Amino acid sequence: MNRSLEGRVAIVTGAGQGVGEGIARKLASLGAQVVIAARRAETGEPVASAIRADGGSAECIVTDVTTRGSIAACVDGTVSTHGRLDVMVHNAFAGGHASRLEETPADAWFQMSRTSAWASFWCAQLSYPHLKASDQGRLVLVTSPSGVEGSANIPLYSPAKAAQRAIAKSLAREWGPDGICVNCIAPVAETPALASAFSQVPTLRGAIEARTPLGRIGDPTDDIGGVVAFLAGPDSGYVSGQTIVCDGGSFLGL
């Protein structure tokens, strides 16, 4: 039984559903003590309960990543309970809806900017002392292939996600002397967010599947969680500043 993350403490934001839930389940299955940082207890608590029912360690801390104070409370609560924080995974995102650039509502851009760029900044800054204290500090930012390619459907989603890649590269430089690895994953997975996108753009699923060599959309736990587990674990100690595009081979431009 692989317990490569035994003894590690990880926060996963946006873990109440979708990719975040998949990541949290995978990290917990490998022995990590996982904090489900979810905006709503209604989604976060069931995920934590399910992980515990499977024999893992998890608790929910209600966290709104659009505010510094809420992320600070999550980090402080985690360290207070577990005495350490080794892995910060920032996955939460909101606000992406199809629109023309010139018609994008201000509140949608605010949500995208806050949950991606701003929250990455805050997650990084507030977790830094604890990641530095860990012997294997890891920061993983969940970006998107659209953060590399741009998007014709959600034009401001792409720069919001691109910012995370630049932050990761910069912090890989800045935190390298501290032994902290900082990376991104750009997934395509079956999630409520993607299901919503499919409802907005009915041709999107077919278009994605048609250009994906592996011919399917990823599973949040098995396909995405496994890659994050690698980035969070001991085998990725010489990987930093990278983006792993985890999309079945759809985007081949890196």
Next chain:
Amino acid sequence: MGTNVRIKVVGAGPLAAQLSTALSERGHELVDAAPYEALVFAPWDPAVMVPRPIAELTDAEFDLAWQQTMDAAVAACTEARTAFAGNGGAIVLTLPTTALAGGDHYAHWAAAAEGVHILTKSVARQWGPEGIAVNALAISPELVLADAVVAGPVSIATPAVPNADPGAVVEFLCSNDARNLAGQLLTVDGGLWM
């Protein structure tokens, strides 16, 4: 390069001044308001692009770098589309290669620069069918960062083209000759970022 173009250059720093001079010397008309056929977004200014470890970075500093730059980029692009009045045009968004390479103590400005880079692709995809060519021009961090040494090297190589001048390339991107380019990044940094 052929027909002279009415160009609006957005930015108050030395990069905007350098590009404005280059375009003016090549015979193009620089304007502050519509109508114009090309927009150059060059807000980067070493007076404000100061390094800061992320542990010490304030919300105000992140707002200045990331939020205000992106808001300005979106506003400039949207205004340009209106100024083009359905006749097509060119949008050139500049950025330091810090966007691509990251920068020690420069996460805030790298985020803004890469945001502008990928905004280029999104806008190119949406507005290309309207005849608007949207492309990006990457320049050396030494032109815009307050302390490019702190940011760290883009490459350990020496420049293949020392003192590379982006003037001719920005002129090309503003011209009709570049209308078949969409969402592309041309880098004029002496060949450090490849």
